[in-house]
Amino acid sequence: MNRKRIIAGNWKMNKVIEESLSLVNELKEAVQGINDSIEIVVSPPFTTLSVINDIIKGSNILLAAQDVFWEDKGAYTGEISPVMLKDVGCKYTIIGHSERRQYFNETNETVNKKIKAVLKNDLSVIVCVGETLEERENETTFSVIGTQIRDGLNGLGQKDMEQVVIAYEPVWAIGTGKTATPSQANEVHIFIRDTIKEMFGDEIASSITIQYGGSVNPSNITELMSESDIDGALVGGASLDSGSFIQIIRGAL
Ligand code: PGA
Numbered sequence: 701m702n703r704k705r706i707i708a709g710n711w712k713m714n715k716v717i718e719e720s721l722s723l724v725n726e727l728k729e730a731v732q733g734i735n736d737s738i739e740i741v742v743s744p745p746f747t748t749l750s751v752i753n754d755i756i757k758g759s760n761i762l763l764a765a766q767d768v769f770w771e772d773k774g775a776y777t778g779e780i781s782p783v784m785l786k787d788v789g790c791k792y793t794i795i796g797h798s799e800r801r802q803y804f805n806e807t808n809e810t811v812n813k814k815i816k817a818v819l820k821n822d823l824s825v826i827v828c829v830g831e832t833l834e835e836r837e838n839e840t841t842f843s844v845i846g847t848q849i850r851d852g853l854n855g856l857g858q859k860d861m862e863q864v865v866i867a868y869e870p871v872w873a874i875g876t877g878k879t880a881t882p883s884q885a886n887e888v889h890i891f892i893r894d895t896i897k898e899m900f901g902d903e904i905a906s907s908i909t910i911q912y913g914g915s916v917n918p919s920n921i922t923e924l925m926s927e928s929d930i931d932g933a934l935v936g937g938a939s940l941d942s943g944s945f946i947q948i949i950r951g952a953l
Contacts, residue, residue: 703907704739706739706909707739707932708932709741716748717751720744721752721755727946728761731946738952740761741764763789763792764826768782768814770782770816772817782821792824792826793826794826794828795811795818795826796811796827797828798828799874811851812851812855824864828934829848829866830848830869830870830871830874846895849896858904865908866892866910867912867934868911868912870888870914873913873915874914874915880914882920886927886929889929893906896908911930911933912930913933916933918947918951922951
């Protein structure tokens with residue numbers, strides 16, 4: 701299957717302007733010759749989106765935001781709209797990251813509202829799903845993820861789904877150094893693809909990109925990418941260093 705493969709770096713709440721600039725300049729230089737079989741995405745904090753956009757414009761690196769609000773504008777102090785993200789050069793926004801679910805009351809319903817608002821503004825989304833350690837131990841992984849997918853993507857059409865990427869990120873593997881084994885991850889990726897198939901049909905299911913995230917690093921990327929249903933990675937910690945992020949990109953080629 702010729703699915704788009706995507707390696708994205710989620711910088712989370714890291715890097716002031718100067719640090720961001722040196723990271724992205726190093727990255728840009730290193731990925732110049734890389735063929736377009738892999739899409740490369742960086743997701744810096746809101747405060748550096750604009751300066752980074754100036755640097756990567758015309759290169760093979762795309763820009764993503766880490767979150768978004770569901771209204772286009774108005775009296776919502778502190779929020780950032782899809783219109784603003786588009787204006788600043790974003791191609792993607794991440795939605796529903798487990799840290800937003802855990803610390804900022806993100807729910808499947810707010811994820812759904814955000815996805816719809818973003819798609820209406822012609823941006824693409826990376827929708828994060830994943831189970832906690834407790835849920836895995838209670839053997840509710842599939843039901844939790846099934847609900848996250850069904851509620852999160854509720855009401856979308858097939859055309860909308862062309863702009864949707866899913867990131868499977870087991871919460872217990874994020875920032876912990878514990879990676880799901882490639883086959884453990886792939887099992888969930890297959891389940892996600894089956895759920896998408898039930899909702900949107902075979903064509904969307906077989907073409908949608910499903911990334912894995914959770915302690916991805918240069919030494920595990922190749923094995924993860926060799927699985928049948930893993931189409932890329934959403935990388936946190938290891939994307940903060942240009943050397944390791946570049947190695948991950950190369951390892952995924
Ligand atoms: P990590 O984070 O690579 O540091 O585990 C992944 C993520 O949260 O997207």
